[in-house]
Amino acid sequence: MADQLDPEKACLVNCELFGKHSEYFESKIVPLWQDLYDSLAARSGVEPGWSVLDIGTGTGEIALRMSKLVGPEGHVLAVDLQKEMLSIAEGKKNRAGAGNLEFRRMALEELDLAGSAFDAVIGNYSLCCVMDYGAALAECFRVLKPGGRLIYNHGGPNDPLVSELAFKMFEKYQTKEPSKQLADLRESDAAQAEGFEKYRDPLVTLRLLRNLGYHQAEATIAQREIDYGSAEDYVDRMLAFDRRSEAEEVEESDLARFRFEAISALRSVSEGPGFQIADEVVYYTAIKPS
Ligand SMILES: C[S@@+](CC[C@H](N)C(=O)[O-])C[C@H]1O[C@@H](n2cnc3c(N)ncnc32)[C@H](O)[C@@H]1O
Numbered sequence: 001m002a003d004q005l006d007p008e009k010a011c012l013v014n015c016e017l018f019g020k021h022s023e024y025f026e027s028k029i030v031p032l033w034q035d036l037y038d039s040l041a042a043r044s045g046v047e048p049g050w051s052v053l054d055i056g057t058g059t060g061e062i063a064l065r066m067s068k069l070v071g072p073e074g075h076v077l078a079v080d081l082q083k084e085m086l087s088i089a090e091g092k093k094n095r096a097g098a099g100n101l102e103f104r105r106m107a108l109e110e111l112d113l114a115g116s117a118f119d120a121v122i123g124n125y126s127l128c129c130v131m132d133y134g135a136a137l138a139e140c141f142r143v144l145k146p147g148g149r150l151i152y153n154h155g156g157p158n159d160p161l162v163s164e165l166a167f168k169m170f171e172k173y174q175t176k177e178p179s180k181q182l183a184d185l186r187e188s189d190a191a192q193a194e195g196f197e198k199y200r201d202p203l204v205t206l207r208l209l210r211n212l213g214y215h216q217a218e219a220t221i222a223q224r225e226i227d228y229g230s231a232e233d234y235v236d237r238m239l240a241f242d243r244r245s246e247a248e249e250v251e252e253s254d255l256a257r258f259r260f261e262a263i264s265a266l267r268s269v270s271e272g273p274g275f276q277i278a279d280e281v282v283y284y285t286a287i288k289p290s
Contacts, residue, residue: 022084024241026059032226033061033124036153036281039222040124041065043283044151050119053143054078055108055136055152056126060089060101066122067093067101076101077118079111080126108136115142120149128154131192133199134208141212144288150214156221156280157200162269163277166238166262173258175249182249202282214286221282228275231266235259 040062046052048071054063057078066076078101080086086103093101106112109132121140130136140150178186199205202219209217228234239247239255247255266275 020084021241021244022059022082022088025085026088028237028241030059030061032228035224036124037061037065039281040122040151040153040283041069043285044069044120044122045149046070046120046122049073051117052076053113053118053121053140055121055123055140056080056129057089057103058082058085058124058126060086060092060103062122062124063089063101063103064092064096064098066120067096067098070100072100074100077113078103079106079108081105081107108139110135111139111143113143116145116148117143118148119145120151122150123152125154127152128196128199129192131195133195134212137208138212141214141288146288147290148288150209150284150286150288153281153283155200156202156282158280160277160279162234162266163238165265165269166235167243169262169265170238170243170246170258173250173254174246178249182245185245202284205282205284209284209286213289215289217284217286219282219284221280224279224281226277226279228277230275231263232259234266234275234277235262 044066046066046069048069050070051074052066052070054060054066054076057063057080060078063076063078066078067074070076076098078089080089080103083105086105089103093103104112108126108130121144127133127136137150144150175182199208202221206217206219228237236259239259250258
């Protein structure tokens with residue numbers, strides 16, 4: 001299937017995870033991602049005075065880091081589809097007094113921005129969420145100045161074994177008679193996953209970047225350890241965020257059964273104190289030729 005832009009589907013998936021659960025994202029996910037933000041910012045090569053676009057900014061962590069790097073002479077525009085995410089980001093910007101930072105709502109597949117405007121385009125785990133990966137990267141190319149730099153990251157070819165196991169175990173409990181809302185969400189989720197799946201292989205993505213006109217496209221695969229605290233915390237996080245809408249349509253008794261089974265199984269695959277999971281992240285960099 002060719003990449004297709006379907007903003008309605010994109011909105012459904014994103015409204016669900018990042019709109020409805022924005023407070024959860026900010027309080028539970030953002031603290032676990034601090035190393036990712038720092039690592040992406042450190043690799044960005046962004047300099048004082050630059051104009052930077054943060055794509056899929058969420059609650060603004062990368063944008064705030066960019067705002068410090070570019071300083072008072074520079075400017076950062078950060079965009080996202082979800083107004084709930086942007087409203088949390090605005091609050092953080094105001095508390096930080098970041099006068100060179102601006103947030104706007106827009107879809108990455110159709111940036112409402114002039115061409116050749118940014119020295120750098122950056123994105124943390126946002127391109128993996130769009131419905132049309134190729135269209136979003138083409139838009140990044142269009143808005144970069146000649147010589148401008150693209151830097152972004154997302155998960156690598158393999159998901160952590162623990163999440164694959166937990167999601168698989170949960171499938172057994174998911175309702176076979178979903179509400180209309182859940183059925184639509186499943187359809188959108190599947191379309192989004194299908195869209196991203198083919199770009200999990202860095203070699204495929206590097207080819208896409210080159211076909212879009214980028215030069216010096218590079219991918220670096222890194223591993224990171226995430227400590228989720230305990231198997232209980234991991235499973236509860238999954239039910240409260242990643243699979244919340246599904247969990248809302250599962251009987252209480254089945255949810256309790258799933259929790260018990262999943263926690264017992266996950267305890268056996270994590271070693272040592274805490275609940276450590278090794279995850280893969282791929283960092284991409286590329287240049288728009290001068
Ligand atoms: C996993 S979150 C990452 C947020 C932020 N970059 C971070 O790392 O904290 C993905 C973000 O991309 C946004 N997003 C997904 N698809 C989008 C699209 N098509 N256009 C604009 N934003 C999108 C979501 O609303 C969400 O805020």
